[in-house]
Amino acid sequence: MDTVANYSEKGGVGKTSNSAGMVAEAAERGLNVLAVDLDPRATLTEELGVKDPRFTLNDLLYIDPEADTPPGDPAELIHDAIVRAGDGWPSNVWVLPSERPLGRRETDSTMFEARLRRALEGLDGEIDLVVMDVPPRAGGKLATCALIAAKKVLIPATLTADGRLGAEQALRTIRFVSSPGSGMNENLEIAGVVRSILPKKDDMRAVNHFVNQQLVETFGDKVLDSLTADEGQYPGIVSYSVREECRVACAPITSAPGREAKKLRGWYGQLLDHVVTQKGA
Numbered sequence: 001m002d003t004v005a006n007y008s009e010k011g012g013v014g015k016t017s018n019s020a021g022m023v024a025e026a027a028e029r030g031l032n033v034l035a036v037d038l039d040p041r042a043t044l045t046e047e048l049g050v051k052d053p054r055f056t057l058n059d060l061l062y063i064d065p066e067a068d069t070p071p072g073d074p075a076e077l078i079h080d081a082i083v084r085a086g087d088g089w090p091s092n093v094w095v096l097p098s099e100r101p102l103g104r105r106e107t108d109s110t111m112f113e114a115r116l117r118r119a120l121e122g123l124d125g126e127i128d129l130v131v132m133d134v135p136p137r138a139g140g141k142l143a144t145c146a147l148i149a150a151k152k153v154l155i156p157a158t159l160t161a162d163g164r165l166g167a168e169q170a171l172r173t174i175r176f177v178s179s180p181g182s183g184m185n186e187n188l189e190i191a192g193v194v195r196s197i198l199p200k201k202d203d204m205r206a207v208n209h210f211v212n213q214q215l216v217e218t219f220g221d222k223v224l225d226s227l228t229a230d231e232g233q234y235p236g237i238v239s240y241s242v243r244e245e246c247r248v249a250c251a252p253i254t255s256a257p258g259r260e261a262k263k264l265r266g267w268y269g270q271l272l273d274h275v276v277t278q279k280g281a
C-alpha cells in the first residue's frame with residue numbers, strides 16, 4: 001500500500017486540490033484509493049460527495065480518557081469508518097471522512113497520534129493507495145497523525161512568500177517526525193515539492209522567480225521538475241478555472257471536458273508517479 005500526505009503549513013496552496021486530483025487519476029488507473037480527510041473543515045469529504053457520515057476520522061482517533069478498558073483497535077474500526085465516495089466518483093474511491101469536531105483533537109492530551117497508521121494497516125491488501133489531505137497548521141496533532149501514517153509527503157508551494165514559508169515550516173515538522181529516535185516515522189520521505197497554482201506565464205513576476213530560487217535553495221532536486229512546462233513557465237500546476245469548477249460540482253477532474261482539464265489531469269498523474277510504487281519494482 002502506498003500512502004502519501006499532501007502537506008504544507010500554509011493555507012490555500014493546493015493541498016486539497018492535489019489530493020482530489022490524485023484520487024481521481026488513481027481511480028482512473030484502476031487503483032483502489034482511500035482519501036483520508038484530516039481537515040476539520042471537511043473540504044475533501046464534501047468534494048468527494050460524502051454527506052453526514054455516521055462514523056468519521058474523529059471517531060476513529062478518539063480515546064475516552066475515563067474508560068477502564070483500552071480503546072478499540074483502529075485496524076478493525078477502520079472497516080466501519082470508510083465509505084464509498086458519492087455520485088459522480090468511481091466506485092473504487094473510498095473516503096475516511098472528516099467532520100468539524102475533529103478540530104477538538106488538536107487540544108486532546110490522549111496519545112492517539114499513531115491510531116491512523118494502525119488503522120491503515122487494517123486495510124492492507126484492500127487499498128492500493130492512501131491520499132491524505134492535511135490541514136494547514138504549525139505542527140499540531142492532526143498533522144502528526146498524518147506524518148506518522150504516511151510513507152511519502154508531497155508539499156505544494158505557491159511561488160509566493162507564504163507558499164515558501166509553508167513549505168519550509170512543513171520541512172521542519174517532517175524532520176522532527178522522521179528524526180532518529182523520535183519513535184514516530186523514521187522512514188518518512190519527501191516525494192517532492194510541487195510548484196502549485198502558478199499564474200499563467202505572462203503573469204510571472206520577479207517575486208515568483210525569487211521565491212522559486214529560494215525553494216530550490218532549500219529543497220534542491222526535491223522541487224519537482226517532471227511536471228511539463230510551457231516555454232517561459234516553471235514546471236508545475238498552473239491556475240485553471242476548471243479546478244474550481246470541479247470542486248464546486250463535487251466532480252472528479254477526470255470527468256471534466258477540455259484542454260485545461262486534460263493538462264491538470266496530466267500533472268496530477270505525474271504526482272502519482274512520484275508516490276505509487278510500480279508493480280514488480
Ligand SMILES: Nc1ncnc2c1ncn2[C@@H]1O[C@H](COP(=O)(O)OP(=O)(O)OP(=O)(O)O)[C@@H](O)[C@H]1O
Nearest residue numbers: 010011012013014015016017136238239240243244
Ligand atoms: N490549478 C488550480 N487552478 C485554479 N485554482 C486552483 C488550482 N488549484 C487549486 N485551486 C484553487 O485554489 C484554492 C486553494 O486551493 P486548495 O483548497 O487546494 O488549497 P489548500 O492548501 O487545500 O487550502 P487550505 O489550506 O485552506 O486547506 C481553491 O479555491 C482551489 O479550488
Ligand SMILES: [Mg+2]
Nearest residue numbers: 015016039043
Ligand atoms: Mg485544503
